[in-house]
Structures are given as C-alpha cells and as structure tokens.
Amino acid sequence: MNLRRLFAIWHARNLEFLRDRSTLAFNFLFPLALVIAFVVIFGGEARSLFKVGVLAPPGTVLDDRLHPFLGTRHIEFYRVESAGLDDAVRRVERHQADLLLDLRDGNRYWVNTDSPKGYLAEKLLLESAPGRAIRQPVTGAAVRYVDWLLPGILGMNMMFSCLFGVGYVVVRYRKSGFLRRLSATPVTAMEFGGAQILSRLLLTISVTALLYGALTLVIPFRNEGSALLLLLVAIAGAMAMIALGFLMAARFRSEELANGVINLASWPMMLLSGVWFSLEGAPAWLRIASEALPLTQMLNAARAVMLDGAGLPEVWPQIGVLLAMAVVFLAIAAAGFRWRAD
Numbered sequence: 030m031n032l033r034r035l036f037a038i039w040h041a042r043n044l045e046f047l048r049d050r051s052t053l054a055f056n057f058l059f060p061l062a063l064v065i066a067f068v069v070i071f072g073g074e075a076r077s078l079f080k081v082g083v084l085a086p087p088g089t090v091l092d093d094r095l096h097p098f099l100g101t102r103h104i105e106f107y108r109v110e111s112a113g114l115d116d117a118v119r120r121v122e123r124h125q126a127d128l129l130l131d132l133r134d135g136n137r138y139w140v141n142t143d144s145p146k147g148y149l150a151e152k153l154l155l156e157s158a159p160g161r162a163i164r165q166p167v168t169g170a171a172v173r174y175v176d177w178l179l180p181g182i183l184g185m186n187m188m189f190s191c192l193f194g195v196g197y198v199v200v201r202y203r204k205s206g207f208l209r210r211l212s213a214t215p216v217t218a219m220e221f222g223g224a225q226i227l228s229r230l231l232l233t234i235s236v237t238a239l240l241y242g243a244l245t246l247v248i249p250f251r252n253e254g255s256a257l258l259l260l261l262v263a264i265a266g267a268m269a270m271i272a273l274g275f276l277m278a279a280r281f282r283s284e285e286l287a288n289g290v291i292n293l294a295s296w297p298m299m300l301l302s303g304v305w306f307s308l309e310g311a312p313a314w315l316r317i318a319s320e321a322l323p324l325t326q327m328l329n330a331a332r333a334v335m336l337d338g339a340g341l342p343e344v345w346p347q348i349g350v351l352l353a354m355a356v357v358f359l360a361i362a363a364a365g366f367r368w369r370a371d
Contacts, residue, residue, distance in 0.1 A: 077105035079150045082117045084109050084131040096132055098157040104150070119337070121147070122167050128154065136162040176251040179244065180331040181304035183237055184266065188298055188324050190233045191270035192277070192291045195225050199278035200287040208368045218366035222359050226271045233267045234260070253338030259331060262344060265351035266327030272358035273323060279362040298324040303332075326350050 083091055083099070083106050091108060093100025109117045109129070120126040121139050127150040129139040138154060141147045154162065202208045211221070238260070244250065252259070277294060281287040299305075301315065302324035319325045330347035333339035 077103050079104045079127045079146055079153075080125075081106050081128040081130060081150060082109040082120070082126050083107065084111065084114065084117075084129070084133055086133055089132075096130070096158065098130065098154045101153055101157060104153070118167060123336070130154070130162065137165050138162045139165040139167055142166045175248060176336060177332070178305070179248075179250050180328055180335060181302075183240060184302070184324055184328050184331065185299060185304050186240070187233055187237055187263070187267055187327075188270055188295055190236065191229060191267055192274040192295055193288075194229050194232070195271050195274035196278040196287055196291045197284065199225065199275065200281050200284050203278075203282060203367065203369070204284060212368035218363040218368075219359070222272075222275050222363050222366070225275055226268060226355070226359065229271045229274075230264065230267050233271070234263060237263055237267075250335075252335045254334035254340070258339075258341060258344065259334050261341075262327060262330045262334060262348060265348045265355075266323060266330075268355040269323035269327070269351040269358070272355040272362070276358045276362040279365050280367045282367075298322050301325065303328050323351055323354050326354075 081104055085091060085095060085108060089095055091099050091106050099106055117126065117129050118139055121129050121141050121144075124141060124144050124147075127140075127144065127146045131137040131139075138151070140151045151164075199208075202211075273294065274291065277290050278287055281290065301319040302322050303319075304324070326347045330339075330344040330351075333344050333347075337343075
C-alpha cells in the first residue's frame, strides 16, 4: 500500500466535502435541529400520572375554584368541547383517558370500570368532593401499544420507500446524464414525474400489502374497519409522499445533498407524525404543525379505520388533504424541474 497515494486521495476527498457548503451545513445543522426537537417535545415538565378530560362552562378556567378535584397535582386536565363528547367518552373506553368529568349542569363523570388508573382517578375525585358527581360507568378493552404502533411502522416504511425510492433515484439519473438525454425526447417533466409516482406507488403498496398480510398471521392486532378503505388511505398517503420525494429531487445535483435533504424531511415526520408515540403532551403549536405533514394525515386516517372502525365519511378529509398534497407537490416539482446536472 502506497501511503502517499492514500493520503492524496484522503486529502482530496476532505477538500471535496469541505467545499460542498450545503452538505457541510446540513451535517452540522441536522443533529442540532434533532436535539432541539427532542427538547421541545420532551423537555417540559414531568409527565402527569393521570389524564382527565373536563367539560366546563365556556370562559371558565380549569382550576380548583371551579371544582376541588381540578387542584389535584400530577393530573393532566384537558378541556373537552361539547361537540367532542362522544370522542372523549370513547377515549375513556379505550383507556386513552383515565376519567371524563362534566362540570356543566348535573356534574357527571365517566370512568372505565376495567381501567386500574381510572379506578385510582375516581378515588381521588370522590375524596376531593364526596357526592358532587354522578357516576357514568363505561367498559372497553384497552388499545394495546402494538395496535397503536403497527400503522406507524407500516407508514414509516412507506415513507422511506417513497422519499428515497424517488428522490435519490432522480438525482442519480440527473448526475449520470440520463435525464439530459431524456430531455431531448418529447417527454415533459409532468409526464416523467407522473410515471415515477405510478411506478413507486405500485411497488410501495404491493410491499405494504404483503407486510400487512404477513403480520396478520404472526401478530393478532386490531382492525375494526374496512381493509379496502385502509388500502385507499395507503394509496393516497403514498402518492403524497412520492410527490414530496420528487419535489425534493427536482433540482438537486449532488446525491449527498439530496440524501441529507430527504433525511431532513423524513426525521421530522418520524418524530412528529405519531409513528412511535402520541403528541398529546406536546405544545399545541407543535401538534398543529404536525398536521401539515403527509405522514400525519395518513396515520390519523389509518388509525381511525383500524382502531375506531371509521368509514369513508370520517377519513375523507385526510384522504382529500393527501391527494391535494400530491397534486401540489407534483405541480411545483414539474414547474422547476432541472433536466441537466450542469
């Protein structure tokens, strides 16, 4: 081994990396942004032991002046609107909330008789104000973590397949000169992008369907809704994420930069779209921002179908948003598409 040649190649590669300002900046800024994101999500106060929904008169503050129970420490009280009563009761049935307290006319509360945490939360309520509320018992099996996690894992796998399967490949086509030769043909950027979406869509949906079928044989998981509706949700979500991958690759010339930018898009979706955990304890602005991510819309719809048995009217808003995202991303990418690497 010639150490001089090795050192010369090592030195040239270092200079190449340092001169690629965008890639260098990404390698510094991405870990910094990731740490800041974790601090924002998990760096607040310690998590409460119990979670209690409260229906209160409009304009009132949720504190012990409204009810002594609201002054209990280590309980997370969140306001429930009247229109969301059915959903709030369902959360108690599914063990996602420990108690639901109605402080409007009549003072009622709902508790799941099968929930250990609900039992303790009820004891604290009755001790703080004996005889001040009417008990409304409900029952229901808990949503297991595997039931919550399965849509997230499948969605994450689809996300990586869509973003890297299109974004990275298009940049490689551009760098190798394939797109430059293709530009001499009558093919338009919209046609090229549409073909990429349809090709990757077929592959992604086929692989996901096979995974879903294999998992049904290995793991007993919950699916209360229609498999066909779940397939429609997956198709809409895949189209949106493939179009996003095409958008990110529309002008990049460096494979390293494209890889970094795709990671920059995929990691926030992994953290903020509910793949591993719910964002209910995160700041309100963060939960609102997560709704702009295609993976969030797809997972919300998929979990509504699988865990709650939702039908097409309930998940159509998410499907519509995903289809609109796909159209917008594809149109923007086609308008600014770069055929040549130079």
